[in-house]
Amino acid sequence: MIDKEFYRGKRVFLTGHTGFKGAWMSHLLVQAGALVTGYSLRPPTQPSLFALAGLEDRMASVLGDIRNPQDLKAAFDKAQPEIVFHLAAQPIVRDSYKEPALTYETNVMGTVNLLECVRLSSCVRSFLNVTTDKVYENKEWEWGYRENEPLDGFDPYSNSKSCSELVTHGYAGSFFADRDVALSTARAGNVIGGGDFANDRVIPDCIRAVREGKPVFVRNPHSTRPYQHVLEPIAAYLMIAARQYGDRGVAGWYNVGPDECDCVTTGELADMFCRHWGGGARWETGAVEGPHEASCLKLDCSKIKKAFGWHPRWHIEEAVGKTCEWTKAWLAGEDVSLVMDRQTADYLESR
Numbered sequence: 001m002i003d004k005e006f007y008r009g010k011r012v013f014l015t016g017h018t019g020f021k022g023a024w025m026s027h028l029l030v031q032a033g034a035l036v037t038g039y040s041l042r043p044p045t046q047p048s049l050f051a052l053a054g055l056e057d058r059m060a061s062v063l064g065d066i067r068n069p070q071d072l073k074a075a076f077d078k079a080q081p082e083i084v085f086h087l088a089a090q091p092i093v094r095d096s097y098k099e100p101a102l103t104y105e106t107n108v109m110g111t112v113n114l115l116e117c118v119r120l121s122s123c124v125r126s127f128l129n130v131t132t133d134k135v136y137e138n139k140e141w142e143w144g145y146r147e148n149e150p151l152d153g154f155d156p157y158s159n160s161k162s163c164s165e166l167v168t169h170g171y172a173g174s175f176f177a178d179r180d181v182a183l184s185t186a187r188a189g190n191v192i193g194g195g196d197f198a199n200d201r202v203i204p205d206c207i208r209a210v211r212e213g214k215p216v217f218v219r220n221p222h223s224t225r226p227y228q229h230v231l232e233p234i235a236a237y238l239m240i241a242a243r244q245y246g247d248r249g250v251a252g253w254y255n256v257g258p259d260e261c262d263c264v265t266t267g268e269l270a271d272m273f274c275r276h277w278g279g280g281a282r283w284e285t286g287a288v289e290g291p292h293e294a295s296c297l298k299l300d301c302s303k304i305k306k307a308f309g310w311h312p313r314w315h316i317e318e319a320v321g322k323t324c325e326w327t328k329a330w331l332a333g334e335d336v337s338l339v340m341d342r343q344t345a346d347y348l349e350s351r
Contacts, residue, residue: 002235002348006242008033011123013079015039015066015114016087017059020196021130023049024230025085027340028238030058037079039064039072040088049195052330053337066110076117083241086114086129089161093134094200096157097291107160108167115171118181126245128237129168129185133226133257133299134158144226144260144300147187147253155291165253172251182244182251188233189226189257189299192269192319194326194339196230202266203320206273206283207327216274216283221267224296226257229319231347232312239308250307257299262316272317276324313350322346 012029016022017038029036036059043050050056062075066088089107090096096103111129118124136145137152151166153159165185172183192203199205202218209216236256244251257263264272267285274281304310314322322343329339 002028002032002238003242004032007238009035010083011035011037011079011081013037013039013076013081013084014087015085015110016089017055017061018043018048018050019087019091020049020193020198021191021230021234022087023053023055023195024193024340025087025234025237026050026055026059027053027337028234028344030055031341031344036060037062037075037081039066039075041065045197047197049197049336052195053340066113067105069113069116072113073117076121080123082123082125083245084114084118084124084127085237085241086111086127090157092198092200093155093157093293094291096155096160100156103156104160104163107157108163111164111167115167119171119175124181126241127181127183128241129164129183130237131161131165131185131187132158133187133189133255133297134294135162135165135187138294138297140294140296142296142298144257144298145255146300147255147303154294169253180248182248184240184244184251185253186233186237186240187253187255187299189228191230191233192227192323193230194323194330194343195336202269203273203323206270206277206281210277210279210281216270216281218266218270218283218285220293220295221265221270221285222295223266223293224263224298225266226263226297226299227269227316227319228258228262228312229314229322229347231344232256232258232314235347236304236310239310243308252303252307254304254307255299255301256304257301258312258316260298262312263298264316269316269320272320273324276321313347
């Protein structure tokens with residue numbers, strides 16, 4: 001799924017490179033020999049995977065705000081990218097209730113600013129906007145949403161990502177229909193993996209709790225989500241961008257999620273974590289005040305499977321195990337970039 005020879009020597013522009021997903025993607029692109037320029041704010045957490053993996057010395061890293069069109073265009077024009085991945089976002093649902101204006105400015109106008117860079121360039125051949133499984137109008141049904149379902153996320157984060165999708169669709173039709181530039185979006189499920197230190201996410205919360213010798217608190221144990229290891233969507237992103245680089249006909253809007261058997265509840269995910277972590281790890285729940293969040297969310301990934309022959313490689317149990325493995329290696333002082341290399345090799349060799 002990851003054509004390293006294709007990416008060797010390619011000029012790649014990646015927004016959001018200092019985040020969890022962005023750091024994993026930067027690592028794979030650098031490993032493949034791409035000439036990567038990242039544009040992002042400073043790492044959003046301390047510690048950060050970007051720093052732990054030593055990525056700053058292995059790529060061109062530009063610290064900047066996606067909301068600033070002048071700084072963004074200066075970095076973009078200097079990089080002269082052939083391929084663009086857009087990952088920069090305000091990604092936390094509960095934070096979007098606290099700062100809705102910032103969320104919309106980042107997730108909507110940030111997308112506009114980047115697409116303006118692409119529109120005004122002559123170097124880009126392939127553009128991929130990474131959005132989320134939460135872009136759909138959630139009807140709380142038990143089957144997966146398909147790419148032709150209505151886009152209408154409920155909360156400011158989800159809704160801003162729906163808007164980011166529509167912005168991409170609008171630019172594709174208005175400015176790129178007659179140009180040799182392919183635009184796609186990828187709607188991924190909930191990702192887990194080593195190096196995620198964000199607040200308000202289940203696995204990072206589990207890790208913080210067990211390190212402090214406390215039980216894990218799970219606020220919505222019955223909520224169903226399409227959890228997957230971070231390597232699953234990243235492999236899909238790299239595959240889509242590479243394929244559409246040579247064939248604009250495959251450009252489109254794609255769900256990227258696990259199979260039905262791996263859509264589990266938050267409580268089941270916490271159970272898996274406690275089993276893999278060991279040491280008496282346990283979780284508990286209780287009443288908690290909070291804003292609205294969907295209770296059931298699944299994706300139908302038939303489209304990407306048919307178009308590219310893509311399929312998930314790790315079941316959720318293995319994904320949780322790999323996350324615990326990475327975290328224990330980090331706590332033991334191992335070189336996490338080598339752990340990332342090893343896990344990537346394991347992933348690519350699996351079927």
